Amino acid sequence: MISKSLKAGCSMAVALAAAAALTVSAPSSAYAIDHVACDGNRNDLLKIHSHLDGRDSVDCYANAGTTDFGGWWVDEISTGNNDLVYSDANGDSVRVNRWTDITYPNRPPKVTRIQIL
Template sequence: MLSKVKKSATSAAVAFAAAAALTAVVPAGNAYAIDHVACRGGENFLKIWSHSGGKQSVDCYANRGKTDFGGWWVDKISTGNNDLIYNDANGDSVKIERWHEITFPNRPPKVNSIEIL
């Protein structure tokens, strides 16, 4: 009987040590939870006015993370309380700091993805 208890305790200790080792070796990744949210007045969301294929759109985003933007042409960006990086079709990454509003009246960028920092 004592032998079974000892084996169970040893097995539990080995399992615990293995779990602890994996936890220490595998770093926790960043949780990217960018959300497409309803635009509401008085909120400090990232807000992007864009167009593509004859359609126009106004979209708002909240929370840190990165998402596809589908190659839409961006007419205006209001960052609200978010730092933003957008990646355009030319391969450039452009950072815009929070509390800025930018318009692109003549040559709007074609944006492939956006990231809230």
Template sequence: MISKKKNVLRAAAAVFAAAAAFTLVGPTGSAYAIDHVTCDPDAQFLKIWSHNNGKDSVDCYANGGKTNFGGWWVDKISTGNNDLKYYDANGDVLKIGRGKVMTFPNNPPKVTAIEIL
């Protein structure tokens, strides 16, 4: 009887130890959440000027992550203090480093997604 109790206690201790170890070193995937934010001229946000179906838009983003951009045509990008990847409708991916301003006056890309690295 005593050995059964010891085995149960050992098994419970092993389960507890495994759970504690998983909690400490468990999934370490990145939890990024890109945010659409109000454009602040003093902040170094990613800022994108774009147009689609007769509408113009200026949008700012903060924090790392990837989001859908809806196939808008991009006229200008200011990366601020962000490294950026944009995904265009042709399947191309372009990386732009922080502190860059790019304009596309004659041939704007149609962007499907953006990613702050």
């Protein structure tokens, strides 16, 4: 005769195995935005021209996801085939649609976070 504690242990093991199988097979909702090299021949990437403390930067991104942008002042954005939402230091979120080019010559936003949708 099998004891109640052994039955409970077997039931627990089966439940844990089922949970582990579902965890491995379930699709993930996590996204990974990629900071990529800016290739002059590509126009599909998100491309951001920015400056901070006397330094200029041009950064390109691909794939859906969110990343910290460090509070750099953004001078120009070219979205390529990406829908973008950026957050500025004032707490505002601004959506910029794909295939849009924007320049900020006088009052650039201080961007803290970017998200490719």
